[in-house]
Each structure stands twice: as structure tokens, then as C-alpha cells.
Amino acid sequence: MCWSHDRNHAGTPRPSTSTDPILVLSGTGKTGSRIVDRLRGAGHEVRPASRRSTPRFDWDDRRTWPGVLEGVSTVYLALPLTATPVAEFVDRAVASGVRRLVALSGRGADHWKNGFGREMLDLEHAVRTSGVQWSIVRASNFAQNFDEDVFYDLLVAGELALPVGGVPEPFIDVEDVADVAVTMLTSNDWVDRVVEVTGPEALTWDEAVATIARAAGREVRFTDIPPEEYPAVLRSQGVPAADVHALETMFAELRRGLLTEPTDGVHQVLSRRPGTFADYAVRTAAAGAWS
Ligand SMILES: NC(=O)c1ccc[n+]([C@@H]2O[C@H](COP(=O)([O-])OP(=O)(O)OC[C@H]3O[C@@H](n4cnc5c(N)ncnc54)[C@H](OP(=O)(O)O)[C@@H]3O)[C@@H](O)[C@H]2O)c1
Numbered sequence: 001m002c003w004s005h006d007r008n009h010a011g012t013p014r015p016s017t018s019t020d021p022i023l024v025l026s027g028t029g030k031t032g033s034r035i036v037d038r039l040r041g042a043g044h045e046v047r048p049a050s051r052r053s054t055p056r057f058d059w060d061d062r063r064t065w066p067g068v069l070e071g072v073s074t075v076y077l078a079l080p081l082t083a084t085p086v087a088e089f090v091d092r093a094v095a096s097g098v099r100r101l102v103a104l105s106g107r108g109a110d111h112w113k114n115g116f117g118r119e120m121l122d123l124e125h126a127v128r129t130s131g132v133q134w135s136i137v138r139a140s141n142f143a144q145n146f147d148e149d150v151f152y153d154l155l156v157a158g159e160l161a162l163p164v165g166g167v168p169e170p171f172i173d174v175e176d177v178a179d180v181a182v183t184m185l186t187s188n189d190w191v192d193r194v195v196e197v198t199g200p201e202a203l204t205w206d207e208a209v210a211t212i213a214r215a216a217g218r219e220v221r222f223t224d225i226p227p228e229e230y231p232a233v234l235r236s237q238g239v240p241a242a243d244v245h246a247l248e249t250m251f252a253e254l255r256r257g258l259l260t261e262p263t264d265g266v267h268q269v270l271s272r273r274p275g276t277f278a279d280y281a282v283r284t285a286a287a288g289a290w291s
Pocket of ligand 1 (some may be wrong): 053078
């Protein structure tokens with residue numbers, strides 16, 4: 001790794017080296033895949049890990065854990081939406097020689113209500129109490145949810161209906177989240193720190209969808225629906241029960257209106273402004289995402 005042995009934290013005696021692979025959990029996901037590319041581009045050895053990687057990693061199959069942890073001293077942790085035994089994994093990681101943990105969490109985690117984000121709170125607690133170096137990047141809603149995730153099918157079908165109550169969101173470009181996470185993985189400056197990252201401006205969901213529609217040259221309508229209608233809408237779209245709960249509670253949290261102000265987290269870490277939603281939409285449309 002890029003830092004010297006840390007004397008202030010517990011851990012195994014094995015010193016890290018610049019050739020230790022960096023383990024990237026959710027290495028096929030929106031942040032993980034970009035972090036893998038960046039680290040490889042900078043010459044690091046990287047081990048992406050998920051159910052589709054070799055070696056395979058599955059949160060639900062503990063036999064897959066030792067293989068991905070072998071020889072690793074740094075780990076990026078992004079969790080799936082389903083429940084994971086994250087505290088147990090972190091204990092095992094530290095016992096096997098890991099000395100730095102960088103975790104992805106959600107913006108405003110200190111104030112969440114409505115049962116949102118239990119898994120992310122467990123992750124934050126696990127890394128903070130791990131005894132090794134940790135950093136947490138808390139992100140607002142990703143712009144890429146519109147082209148790589150849950151909102152994509154609805155957008156291309158022409159209508160997105162969500163229970164947002166008119167509350168705006170400072171969507172963040174995942175490219176910025178990946179840049180911040182890579183900095184935390186490879187520099188000493190962010191050890192034992194939490195950084196909240198957002199895009200540079202809050203847009204209503206209506207404005208965000210209109211921005212994509214303009215960039216993509218297609219008609220897409222946004223409808224703000226009553227919260228009580230949302231679970232049935234999700235179930236009719238075939239969304240798994242765990243994801244229904246996660247999305248329902250996330251929008252309940254957003255509707256409280258406490259997460260609308262942009263932060264300067266990207267600037268703190270990267271000394272530059274975060275990308276705008278319009279830039280994301282134009283770039284992503286040009287790549288053919290919504291064609
Ligand atoms: N999306 C957002 O706007 C947002 C904003 C802030 C924070 N977050 C948080 O960020 C985290 C990641 O969310 P995301 O939306 O960005 O998802 P993602 O990382 O794009 O996708 C989920 C990842 O989990 C992996 N995965 C699923 N089940 C697994 C299992 N049983 N074992 C191992 N890996 C598994 C998937 O890989 P395989 O299918 O290859 O296994 C995939 O790489 C979540 O904690 C979320 O709450 C998300």
C-alpha cells in the first residue's frame with residue numbers, strides 16, 4: 001500500500017507492501033467497478049469481489065471469505081441492499097491482516113429515521129470499532145441510478161413515478177464518489193474521517209428527469225406519487241421485497257427534507273468541484289444509455 005505501517009492502530013504485525021492487492025467489495029457495482037478501474041490505472045494490484053468475481057465472494061457463503069482476504073491489507077466496502085454479516089466480516093478481515101477499511105455509506109447517516117439504512121449504520125459501526133484505519137464516504141443519491149440501476153427501465157418506458165413530495169436532491173456523479181474513495185484508499189489524509197459528498201446543486205426529481213429527457217432526446221414524464229402507493233408500484237415491477245423496503249424507507253428519509261443542501265465534501269477531498277447533473281446526463285446520453 002501507499003502508507004507506512006501505522007503505529008496508532010491495532011492489527012496484525014504483517015507490514016503492508018505496495019504490491020498487496022486492494023480488495024474491492026461490490027467490485028461489479030456502480031462505485032466498485034469504477035474504483036477497480038482507477039486503482040488498476042494507477043498501477044495497484046486490485047481484487048474485485050462479488051458473486052461474479054474470481055475468486056468468488058458471497059456475503060451469504062462464509063467459505064468464500066478467506067480466499068478474497070488472503071494477502072490483503074486494504075478493503076473497500078460497499079454493501080448490497082440485503083442484510084449482510086458485516087461486523088463478522090470486518091473482524092475476520094482485521095484478523096487476517098487488513099489495516100485499512102474504506103466504507104461507502106449514505107448522506108446524513110447521523111440523523112436517519114424511518115428504519116432507513118440499517119445495513120449502512122452497521123457497516124459504519126463495524127469499521128469505526130475495527131481497531132484499524134478507517135474512512136467513511138457518505139454519498140447522496142447517485143445520478144447513475146437513472147442509467148445503471150432501479151430507475152432505468154422506468155425512464156426508458158417513459159414515466160418515472162416516485163414518492164418524493166417535491167423535495168429536491170443534490171444527486172452525485174458516481175465518478176466523483178469513486179475518485180473520493182480511491183483517495184481514501186491510497187492516501188493517509190483521510191484516516192478516521194467521515195466525508196459527506198453530494199453534487200454541486202439540488203435538483204427536484206422533476207428537473208432531473210427533464211434534464212435527462214432533453215439530453216437523451218426522448219419524452220419522459222415524472223410523477224410525484226403518494227408514499228402509500230409506492231410499495232405496490234415496486235412490487236408490480238418485480239422489485240424484490242428487501243429492495244422494496246430499502247427504497248420505501250429511503251424516500252421517507254428524503255421527504256423529511258434534511259438532505260437537500262449540497263456539501264463541500266468532494267472539494268475537501270479532491271480540491272475540485274463535483275460534476276453537475278447536466279454534465280452527467282449529456283455524457284451518459286452521448287454514450288447511448290437511454291437510446
Ligand atoms: N445507489 C445510491 O444512490 C447510493 C447512495 C449512497 C449510498 N449507497 C449505498 O451504497 C451501497 C451500494 O449500493 P449501490 O446502489 O451502489 O449498489 P452496487 O454496488 O451498484 O450493486 C450492488 C453490488 O453488490 C454485489 N452483491 C449483491 N449481492 C451480493 C452478495 N450476496 N455477495 C457479494 N456481493 C453481492 C453485486 O455484485 P454481484 O451481483 O456481482 O454479486 C453488486 O456489485 C449500498 O449500501 C447503498 O445503500 C447507494
